Amino acid sequence: MLLDTKAMRHLTAEDWRVLTAVEMGSKNHELVPTPLIEKIARLKGGASGVHKSISALAKVGLIARMKEAKYDGYRLSYGGLDYLALHTHASRKHVYSVGSRVGVGKESDIMIVADDQGTQKILKIHRLGRISFRTVKTNRDYLKNRQSASWMYLSRLAAIKEYAFMQALREEGFPVPEPIAQSRHTIVMTLIDAPPMRQISSVPDPAALYAELISLILRLAKHGLIHGDFNEFNILIREDKTDDDSTTTLTPILIDFPQMVSMDHQNAEMYFDRDVACVKRFFARRFHFESTAPGPFFKDAKKTVGRDGVRRLDAVVEASGFTKKMAKDLEAAIRAQEANPKSDAGESEEDSEEEEDDEGESGSEGGEEGLQVIGDQVVENEEGLEKLTINDGT
Numbered sequence: 001m002l003l004d005t006k007a008m009r010h011l012t013a014e015d016w017r018v019l020t021a022v023e024m025g026s027k028n029h030e031l032v033p034t035p036l037i038e039k040i041a042r043l044k045g046g047a048s049g050v051h052k053s054i055s056a057l058a059k060v061g062l063i064a065r066m067k068e069a070k071y072d073g074y075r076l077s078y079g080g081l082d083y084l085a086l087h088t089h090a091s092r093k094h095v096y097s098v099g100s101r102v103g104v105g106k107e108s109d110i111m112i113v114a115d116d117q118g119t120q121k122i123l124k125i126h127r128l129g130r131i132s133f134r135t136v137k138t139n140r141d142y143l144k145n146r147q148s149a150s151w152m153y154l155s156r157l158a159a160i161k162e163y164a165f166m167q168a169l170r171e172e173g174f175p176v177p178e179p180i181a182q183s184r185h186t187i188v189m190t191l192i193d194a195p196p197m198r199q200i201s202s203v204p205d206p207a208a209l210y211a212e213l214i215s216l217i218l219r220l221a222k223h224g225l226i227h228g229d230f231n232e233f234n235i236l237i238r239e240d241k242t243d244d245d246s247t248t249t250l251t252p253i254l255i256d257f258p259q260m261v262s263m264d265h266q267n268a269e270m271y272f273d274r275d276v277a278c279v280k281r282f283f284a285r286r287f288h289f290e291s292t293a294p295g296p297f298f299k300d301a302k303k304t305v306g307r308d309g310v311r312r313l314d315a316v317v318e319a320s321g322f323t324k325k326m327a328k329d330l331e332a333a334i335r336a337q338e339a340n341p342k343s344d345a346g347e348s349e350e351d352s353e354e355e356e357d358d359e360g361e362s363g364s365e366g367g368e369e370g371l372q373v374i375g376d377q378v379v380e381n382e383e384g385l386e387k388l389t390i391n392d393g394t
């Protein structure tokens, strides 16, 4: 499921209201009945206006009707949720244009976007629905009869959690992108102009970079945290030159936080050891570097948690509204996804069974390469970004 913003600029103010109404209705309904959509949207044009918008939205795949429905109703598609999130980012002036996709992870799409000043940023769209919910359903009860709400819920949780951690880490001076905004299942953050470590074939001083990464793991631990996916994909390596250009230092920047856990987590030791082992393995294979120092060990790191009066960021994040229940729900989904590596190719099985023409006319093909025109006026810059505007004046 790619972000395809082609249809965005054709939506009217009424269409946006109806789309928002479907989103609101899906909080309590697997399938939002048309009369409820009418009631929430309260369009001046009454029922006929709503029907017009419903068919416009369904045509471009932002809402979908289910085949076996006992009553007339709709549900929001991934595309519909993407549009609502982008709409919010655009109204708040965080995003003005949408460029190409730079990365696709197991759980997300990464797009380059820009604001109206032309500053490029990263839009991360969480897509927890790529897993088969059957696996998750076997051990969680929150999905009871709520399959389509579950991907929205889980993807939104991932974005909320990632945003909260990025904010806390950033405030503490950790090398992470700056979180700019969060809406629904998406985050806008600063673009880091640096390749992932996976793309680096050699470094002048592997021992120094290794030490830096291990100290990052230990610093996180002192603040009560384990990254949980500390690998060569999630560590960007930025080259910083001194003013006179004589020396270059390599600065690791950490990304990807939905799977972070507390040092108090019941499996903390396993996650800590796994993060350390990941760095060791990569350095041995790629840079033929093996540290002579043993460890670091979890039991030593554990003793440092909160030491010297440092803030425990696991507690900060919990206080930010990311509750234990949310953490549990998200963790179950992420673990299921980890255990299910083959299921990352598209929407969940159940989605595809239930959907009727979910992609509609806009489809999702070809969105990766081309430019996506969403605004009423096209402004092309050298990066191939195009203007994103909204036309409902809200």
Ligand SMILES: Nc1ncnc2c1ncn2[C@@H]1O[C@H](COP(=O)(O)OP(=O)(O)OP(=O)(O)O)[C@@H](O)[C@H]1O
Binding pocket: 102, 103, 104, 105, 106, 107, 108, 109, 110, 122, 124, 177, 189, 190, 191, 192, 193, 194, 196, 233, 234, 255, 256, 257
């Ligand atoms: N702020 C950023 N600046 C520059 N590039 C980024 C940024 N965030 C993500 N990327 C790029 O996108 C890729 C995927 O990002 P990220 O790891 O956050 O997604 P993910 O879905 O969690 O991936 P996976 O689960 O496969 O690790 C990164 O490897 C990196 O190349």
